[in-house]
Amino acid sequence: MSCLVIVAYKPKPGKERELLAAIREQVRLLRSEQFISDHPISLVRARNGAIIExxxxxxxxxxxxxYDHPAFRALRNDFSKACYYMPLAQLAESSQIFAEFEPVTL
Incomplete structure (x- = not known):
């Protein structure tokens, strides 16, 4: 059974470009290994600068x-250098019934 995931990344100062590059590489890897579906990836930016995937x-x-794949584990290092993970509940938008975000293009 498939599982839809929503994750929030808070870029470290000056690291948004590196974060987006890591996300781009992660999507490429996960799709090529058929770990994720062909369902379109959505990326948006919260008011606090967090990127939600x-x-x-x-x-x-x-x-x-x-998570056992060596290339995926290596990508986790790129993510830890570029961002912090944050709970969705910490986003101001999460308290709104119709949360609005800025679209981000990979």
Missing amino acids: VFEWCSAQSKRRA
């Missing part, structure tokens, strides 16, 4: 396989 794992098993 929405994607779909093909299955729980594909997620586990991805």
Whole structure:
């Protein structure tokens, strides 16, 4: 069974470009290894600068396989250099019924 994921990344100062490059590479890798579906990736920016990504794992098993993949683990290092992960509840927009975000293009 597939699983839709929403994750918020808060870029470290001056690191948004590196974060977007890491996201781009992550999408390429995960799709090439068929860990995520062909469902369109959504990227948006919150008012506080956080980048929110929405994607779909093909299955729980594909997620586990991805986390065991050496290239994916290496990408985790790129993410940790470029951003902090944050709970969606910390976004001001999360308290709104119709949360609005700025679209981001990869």
